[in-house]
Amino acid sequence: MKKEAKFYKSLKNKMVQCSLCHHGCKIGNSQIGVCGVRKNENGKLHTLIYGSCSSIAVDPIEKKPLYHFYPGSSALSFGTVGCNFKCLHCQNASISRAKPDFCYMKEITPEEVVELAEKSKCRGIAWTYNEPTIWHEFTFDSSKLAKKKNLYIVYVSNGYIQEDPLKEISPYLDAINVDVKAFTEDFYKKVCKARLQPVLDTCVLVKELDIHLEVTYLIIPGYNDSVDEIKQFCSWIVEKLGVDTPVHFSRFHPDFEMTNIPRTPMETMIKAYNIARDSGLHYTYLGNIPPGEYENTVCPRCKNICIERHGFSVNLAGIKNGKCAKCGNSISVVS
Numbered sequence: 001m002k003k004e005a006k007f008y009k010s011l012k013n014k015m016v017q018c019s020l021c022h023h024g025c026k027i028g029n030s031q032i033g034v035c036g037v038r039k040n041e042n043g044k045l046h047t048l049i050y051g052s053c054s055s056i057a058v059d060p061i062e063k064k065p066l067y068h069f070y071p072g073s074s075a076l077s078f079g080t081v082g083c084n085f086k087c088l089h090c091q092n093a094s095i096s097r098a099k100p101d102f103c104y105m106k107e108i109t110p111e112e113v114v115e116l117a118e119k120s121k122c123r124g125i126a127w128t129y130n131e132p133t134i135w136h137e138f139t140f141d142s143s144k145l146a147k148k149k150n151l152y153i154v155y156v157s158n159g160y161i162q163e164d165p166l167k168e169i170s171p172y173l174d175a176i177n178v179d180v181k182a183f184t185e186d187f188y189k190k191v192c193k194a195r196l197q198p199v200l201d202t203c204v205l206v207k208e209l210d211i212h213l214e215v216t217y218l219i220i221p222g223y224n225d226s227v228d229e230i231k232q233f234c235s236w237i238v239e240k241l242g243v244d245t246p247v248h249f250s251r252f253h254p255d256f257e258m259t260n261i262p263r264t265p266m267e268t269m270i271k272a273y274n275i276a277r278d279s280g281l282h283y284t285y286l287g288n289i290p291p292g293e294y295e296n297t298v299c300p301r302c303k304n305i306c307i308e309r310h311g312f313s314v315n316l317a318g319i320k321n322g323k324c325a326k327c328g329n330s331i332s333v334v335s
Contacts, residue, residue, distance in 0.1 A: 001107055003050035005038055006137055007165050014043035021084045021133050021160045022198035034193075035134040037082035037100055048100040050138045053108045055079035055095060055129045058120050060312040064128060064156050065287055067297060068246045068333045069175040069212050071307055072314040075154060076122040078113065079129025080138075081105070085158050086193040087181070089220065089258040096130045110142035114149055124152030124174070133161040136169070143172040158192075159199035166205060175212035175334065177248075178203050182217075182224035183233040191223065204240055212334050214246040216287070219264045219272055221252065230272050234279035243280050244332040249273060251288035269294075283332065299324040299331065306331050 007019040014029040018038055025033035027040040037049045059077045061070055083096035090096050108116075117125050125146050127139045132155050143153045152174045159178040180199055181192055188196045206213045217233060219225050237245055249272045251264045269286050273294060276284040286294035297307035297319075304326035306318040318325050322333055 001051040002046050002048055003137055005045040005047050006140075006168075007162070008045040010043055014040070016040050016043065016045045018045060019162055020136055020165055022162060022195065023084055023160070024162075033084075034086075035082045035084040035131075036097075037080075037134055047135075047137050049080045049082065049135060051107050051109060052080055052100060052105045053078055054081050054098065054102055054105055056106075056116070058122060059126065059128075060314075061123075061126075061154070062309065062312050062314065064126060064154060064177050065216065065248050065285070066154060066175055066177055066212075066214055067248070067285060067295075067307070067309075068214060068283065069154065070123055070152060070335055071297075071333065072316060073123035074121070075124045075126040075152075076113075076117040076120050077126040077128045079127075080135050081130060082134050083131045083158075084134055084160055084194070085131065087256075088191050089218075089252070089255050089261075091253075091255045092129055093256045110138070110145050113142040114146050114151065117146065117151055118149065122151070124154060126154045126156065128154075128156035131158055131160070133157060133165070136161075136165050140169050140172070143169060147172050158194075159202040160194060161202060163205060166202065167209065170209045170211060173211055175214070176206055177214045177216055178206070179216045179218070180233065182220075183229050183236070184224070187224050200236070200240070207241055207245075213241065214248065215241070216248040216250055217272075218250045218252055219268060220258070221262055221264055221268070223261075225264065225268050225272075227271070227275065230275050231279065234276045234281060238280050243282050245281070246283040246285065246332075247276055247281055248285045248287050249276070251286070253288065297331065297333070299327060299329050301329040302327040307333070 018025045023034045032039045081098040081102045155176040282300040291310045295309040308315040
């Protein structure tokens with residue numbers, strides 16, 4: 001479904017410049033931006049996917065992954081098509097590289113989004129699967145309605161959104177998991193066709209806007225797995241985002257255009273976990289590995305297991321009213 005875009009400015013000769021994400025695409029008449037879903041039509045920028053949905057599913061909030069936000073709850077998850085990144089290892093390439101005329105698209109209204117969430121008995125709504133930034137007009141309208149029904153709203157994002165659109169949706173955005181894909185500009189340029197610094201700036205702004213933030217770092221062998229890089233990443237989290245920011249190290253598996261790269265060794269995953277803990281981070285997790293101790297939330301003071309996880313099964317017996325049930329230490333969890 002087509003609708004005029006919110007964030008752009010008009011240039012000469014019917015050109016426009018999009019100001020939704022940090023690519024800042026300058027788009028000629030009848031041309032489309034990097035994301036593949038925003039088109040200049042006679043000097044006006046339009047989103048081609050307003051209300052166009054490729055994917056709908058009920059997901060545990062832990063799948064996002066968000067471990068410190070309404071643990072044990074379910075979110076009705078929505079995705080569309082397109083992306084403003086071109087990651088070589090994309091695990092959702094079937095939709096992120098699809099065009100607006102994708103044959104499995106379903107048209108949906110903001111009112112229907114809210115109705116579906118309530119009928120599904122979900123605690124909230126997640127904008128996920130592909131990059132929600134490029135769906136801004138629809139996620140904004142839907143989220144605004146959803147908040148009236150006391151539903152939470154979460155983003156699973158690459159963090160490339162510009163400041164103004166993030167500030168616009170922030171009153172209706174309760175949590176966001178930002179995928180910091182590496183900690184070098186070289187990786188972002190070669191693997192994602194983007195830049196690192198805007199992502200880091202977004203994370204800082206998210207904290208300033210008092211939106212719950214969790215960060216994911218997918219460890220790819222030979223690309224972003226060096227001890228020095230992971231140490232720098234963890235130090236930056238501690239300095240800029242705080243020691244209570246949950247960090248998820250995710251294990252790489254071969255996908256899309258990086259099927260020649262092997263799975264991340266468990267030794268590397270555990271090393272990253274230990275680096276994070278040694279840097280002072282209180283809440284560190286490992287994902288895409290067999291269930292076990294690396295997915296539990298442990299009290300930083302007494303080491304009691306406050307939230308025990310086994311896959312997507314959650315046991316909250318160790319936490320009471322946001323505090324460790326054993327020593328009473330406050331645990332950074334939204335519930």
